[in-house]
Each structure stands twice: as structure tokens, then as C-alpha cells.
Amino acid sequence: MDNHTLNYLADRYPTLDLQSLRILALVAEWQGASMAEIAEELGTTHQHVQFHVSMLGRGKLGRERHGLNLLNVEYDVFDKRRRNLKLTQAGERVIKAIKPLIN
Secondary structure (H helix, E strand, O other): OOHHHHHHHHHOOOOOOOHOOOHHHHOOOOOOOOHHHHHHHHHHOOOHHHHHHHHOOEEEEHHHHHHHHEEEEEOOOOOOOOEEEEOOHHHHHHHHHHHHHHH
16 A cells, blocks of 8 residues: 555545544454444444444434444344444445555
8 A cells, every 4th residue: 555545545534543444344344243243353342333333434413424434334124223334335445445454
């Protein structure tokens, strides 16, 4: 990855931190994972993942304009308590850009 790519990501997504990138990478690897599964894999709390997911998705309620729209959060059709995570097209582009760093 060249500096141009890193600079583009930093300019386009200034609030994207390493923990958020880790979450994106796990979702890319495991499309449809739940927040609880991501939290367990990262060894952190569900609330911590939920905070990052809300900003990676559409944003927090009342602060939607701060969302990065890199993740879609969908309710599971069989278990309404479970929310499944999937990358948006923008999220897939970010993963493609950082792939050399995570492999």
C-alpha cells in the first residue's frame, strides 16, 4: 500500500481508528457475524463493539451524519435480538485498500 492510499483513507474517513478497522476486517472475513461474535473474537465487550458499529454504520441516533456507512446492520429473521453485520460497497473498498496491511 502506498502513502496515497493511506492519505486518501485518512482524508475520507478521519474518525476511522484501528479498532474500527479490526471490526471491518472481521466482518469482511465473516459476513453476517453478530456484534456478540465480533466482541468475543476481539476479547472486548458487546457495548464497545456496538459503539464502533454504530459509527461504522449509519451513525448514532440523532447523529446520523457522523456515520461512515461502511457497515449495514440487519436484524436476524429468526432472532430479533441478533443483529448481523455486513459490509457496504464503501466498506468493501476500504477493506480492499487495507488488505495488504491485514494479510
